[in-house]
Amino acid sequence: MFLPPLAPNFDAALRDAGSRDARFRMAAAERLATPEPGREDEALKALRRLADDPLGPIREAALTGVGFLGDPSDLALLEARFDDGHVAVRQAAVRAAARIEADPSWLLPLLDDPREEMRFQAVDALAVHLPELAEAHLLPLLDDPDARVGSAAARALGALEAHGAADALAAKLDGPLAFDAAVALAELGDARGEPSLVRALADRQLALDATEALGLVATDAGRDALARTAERFFAPLLLRAAAGAALARRGDARGVAALDRVLRAWRADGRDYAVHAAGELGLADLVPALARLVRRLRGADPGVLAAALEALAEESEPAREALERLRRRFRFEPAES
Known part of the structure; x- marks a missing residue:
């Protein structure tokens, strides 16, 4: 062996x-x-x-x-x-x-290198x-003969919030770059890729990215698809937590219910995602479920739980009380303001 x-x-x-x-x-x-x-x-x-x-x-x-x-x-x-x-x-x-290189302009010729990698x-x-030169040089690579290069260019344009690239990305929604273009558009606040993202919810490899992208742009159709994902009994809890967070981000009350189910679930996968989302989105309705985790972590990371309760403590007395109990149990120092 x-x-x-x-x-x-x-x-x-x-x-x-x-x-x-x-x-x-x-x-x-x-x-x-x-x-x-x-x-x-x-x-x-x-x-x-x-x-x-x-x-x-x-x-x-x-x-x-x-x-x-x-x-x-x-x-x-x-x-x-x-x-x-x-x-x-x-x-x-x-x-x-x-x-290492202070002047990375040498990267520009590599964009035309015959080797796709x-x-x-x-x-x-x-x-x-x-990044200040990226948009102009990455746009032509949406037509690169290697789909992986085109996909990387699309994702980079979205991450850089290159709003001038939105129409070029939308033009790729019917081809091999459809999913990556849809994710990039979502990062730009553009919902034109929503149908591609909804279809990707059925793909195990793409579902998590699709869920998080829909959290940025989902309309009624996208929110309904997210709600169905959040209720899929055999879906991974991480995906159900992400769907709940995406719904909550879009102001849909079904998201809070979905996150609550993940927080109470027997399995621990997805629990930290749900805990983080509760704090990040200020979901005070989830404080009771978070307080239960203080008593029994059930696989939750105490640091993630502390951060969520700290985010909620200013507006919630039960969150402050739960945070104090957690600090006594694990001797956490208060976060610096």
């Missing part, structure tokens, strides 16, 4: 960076990305060596660490890996270089590191 090595301490990771055993070199590369304070230079020296490891996954982990710890002097090492034979290594090199990675990096 294969057992991976335990995560090494920092000194062991420095030693294992030169191990003959690839498992130990891999564990070392992952550990060295978070060095002990004051020992960053030692970690970086070892990671630079591991960036030339014969195994792609180890090079990938090492380059990720260099991205967290390195400086512009590492750019040559990273750029050399843009042509690595391992796809994930090339992508890690782009991400790392984008973190490089275009994909450039889209994500551009949205994070050069």
Whole structure:
């Protein structure tokens, strides 16, 4: 039976960076990305060596660490890996270089790179590191021959609140980018993608994203679809909690009832989502259910529960009382105002 090595301490990771055993070199590369304070230079020296490891996954982990710890002097090492034979290594090199380089304009030519994985990675990096130029350069990528690149461009435009892209995104609602365009439109407050989002509620892989997007734009049709999702007995509780939160966000009372059912459910999956939503949305009607969790957590995270009760405490005496009981039980300090 294969057992991976335990995560090494920092000194062991420095030693294992030169191990003959690839498992130990891999564990070392992952550990060295978070060095002990004051020992960053030692970690970086070892990671630079591991960036030339014969195994792609180890090079990938090492380059990720260099991205967290390195400086512009590492750019040559990273750029050399843009042509690595391992796809994930090339992508890690782009991400790392984008973190280090003060002027990320070098990302722009990568948007035209013949390799789809490089275009994909450039889209994500551009949205994070050069957002002021992203809209103009990402719009053409909605027509990229690789659907993954087009999907990444659509999501990035939504995340960047690029309202000027709304019509271009809406034009993609009948093609392979329909779902990602619909999510992006929802982030722009545009409901034109609602039918695509409603259809996606039946897809296990897309349902959670669709639910959260509908929470931003759902009309009557979308709210009814969310209510049906929240009441599906065999649906994952996380999805039912998300549907309840989306309904509550849209001002639909069915959302509070759905969240209450998740908070009281026997299974714990979805409970923290519901607790967080109660606090985030200021749902005072859920304070009794939250107070019951103070007495018996039933899988709820006490930190998430404390944050929710703190958010409700100003307007609710029962929430304040429940919060005090929780603090006494777990010795939480009051949140700083």
